Amino acid sequence: MSTNNGSERGGWMRVTLIAGNWKMNKSRREALAFAQVVPSLLPDTGTSEVLICPPYTMLYELQPLLAAAGIKLGGQDVFWGDNGAYTGEISASMLLDTGCTYVIIGHSERRQVMGERDALINKKMHKACQEKLIPILCIGETLEQRKDGKAEKVVAQQLEQALQGLSSQQMDNLVLAYEPVWAIGTGVNASGQDAQDMCRFIREQLKQLYGSQLAAAIRILYGGSVKEDNIKEFLQQQDIDGALIGGASLDAAVFANIVRLGENV
Numbered sequence: 001m002s003t004n005n006g007s008e009r010g011g012w013m014r015v016t017l018i019a020g021n022w023k024m025n026k027s028r029r030e031a032l033a034f035a036q037v038v039p040s041l042l043p044d045t046g047t048s049e050v051l052i053c054p055p056y057t058m059l060y061e062l063q064p065l066l067a068a069a070g071i072k073l074g075g076q077d078v079f080w081g082d083n084g085a086y087t088g089e090i091s092a093s094m095l096l097d098t099g100c101t102y103v104i105i106g107h108s109e110r111r112q113v114m115g116e117r118d119a120l121i122n123k124k125m126h127k128a129c130q131e132k133l134i135p136i137l138c139i140g141e142t143l144e145q146r147k148d149g150k151a152e153k154v155v156a157q158q159l160e161q162a163l164q165g166l167s168s169q170q171m172d173n174l175v176l177a178y179e180p181v182w183a184i185g186t187g188v189n190a191s192g193q194d195a196q197d198m199c200r201f202i203r204e205q206l207k208q209l210y211g212s213q214l215a216a217a218i219r220i221l222y223g224g225s226v227k228e229d230n231i232k233e234f235l236q237q238q239d240i241d242g243a244l245i246g247g248a249s250l251d252a253a254v255f256a257n258i259v260r261l262g263e264n265v
């Protein structure tokens with residue numbers, strides 16, 4: 001079994017990324033309480049990169065508190081335009097302004113609930129890369145697609161369409177999150193082996209698109225009901241470089257414990 005934290009793959013050092021996606025959860029009071037307690041719960045000499053993506057309303061206020069604990073800040077989405085008449089949207093420069101370094105793009109909830117299509121996701125990817133926000137591109141199949149034997153085809157298509165027109169140089173910091181839709185918020189996670197198989201497949205696709213060096217360097221996360229009792233199983237996989245965590249990132253003690261359990265796997 002390979003060592004995940006700070007280990008090498010194809011000559012590149014891998015640093016595990018543990019990312020929390022709060023979605024539309026937490027009042028200001030709850031978010032501040034999390035930020036106040038989480039530094040004391042995280043491992044003192046952790047090697048993983050830790051990221052929180054809170055609701056937009058909390059980005060600015062959380063930034064210094066999280067930064068003091070070495071936690072990075074990310075947006076849950078971004079719009080492709082610079083500014084203007086786009087009611088309800090948020091721009092890349094606004095996210096950067098609050099101290100974000102990452103942004104989630106193409107989350108399955110946005111695809112399924114808000115009807116986002118691959119073409120729109122591609123425009124958002126271009127904007128994030130152009131503005132040097134690190135995109136966490138989410139891809140994954142539904143249960144029906146998996147049962148029909150179409151999981152790989154769907155994931156390959158989502159990947160190719162989201163990355164269309166992006167150069168190797170723009171891929172430098174790209175993070176991918178394999179999130180099978182049937183595992184998100186359901187408590188039913190993919191097995192470590194199934195997640196590994198798909199992440200390996202995604203890396204093979206990246207190899208065809210951008211070559212083996214870049215494919216080895218791009219971090220691929222698993223997301224879908226990650227918890228304290230399964231984080232190790234995912235991080236032990238050769239092609240899984242971290243986790244995108246929804247429900248279990250809302251509780252500071254649980255989230256910090258996941259980070260702790262993921263150290264030096």
Ligand code: PEP
Pocket residue numbers: 021023179183184185186187223224225226244245246247248
């Ligand atoms: C997510 O929101 O990306 C996610 C994986 O959620 P959960 O961990 O709750 O399944």
